Amino acid sequence: MESLMMMLLVALGVVAVILIGTLPYFVAKSRGHANAAAVGVCGVVGIFTFGVFWLVALVWAFTGPGRAHADGSSARRLDRIQCPLCARRIKPSEIPYQSDTYRCPGCGALNSI
Numbered sequence: 520m521e522s523l524m525m526m527l528l529v530a531l532g533v534v535a536v537i538l539i540g541t542l543p544y545f546v547a548k549s550r551g552h553a554n555a556a557a558v559g560v561c562g563v564v565g566i567f568t569f570g571v572f573w574l575v576a577l578v579w580a581f582t583g584p585g586r587a588h589a590d591g592s593s594a595r596r597l598d599r600i601q602c603p604l605c606a607r608r609i610k611p612s613e614i615p616y617q618s619d620t621y622r623c624p625g626c627g628a629l630n631s632i
């Protein structure tokens with residue numbers, strides 16, 4: 520009975536460590552971070568470095584202007600983008616994160632913002 524409780528506690532601890540270790544990845548992902556996968560790797564490596572890389576990953580996850588949190592001016596600027604070739608309106612989600620160029624989903628033209 521005591522060893523069962525011990526195994527449950529260890530399993531709970533492992534789950535908690537995995538959840539905490541992958542937290543930076545989910546923060547980066549939710550902010551549309553360009554390097555979300557790399558942030559995730561850094562966070563998982565952080566588990567094995569007793570939190571050193573985990574802290575780096577967490578701070579990294581919050582770097583860069585997340586599209587949802589971008590200042591109003593840049594958000595409005597992205598809302599008005601139109602393909603110069605086919606005049607298709609480009610949604611902000613169709614523009615790569617922190618990129619100055621995008622490929623029009625309508626005609627395939629590579630345009631700059």
Ligand SMILES: [Zn+2]
Nearest residue numbers: 602605623626
């Ligand atoms: Zn186009």
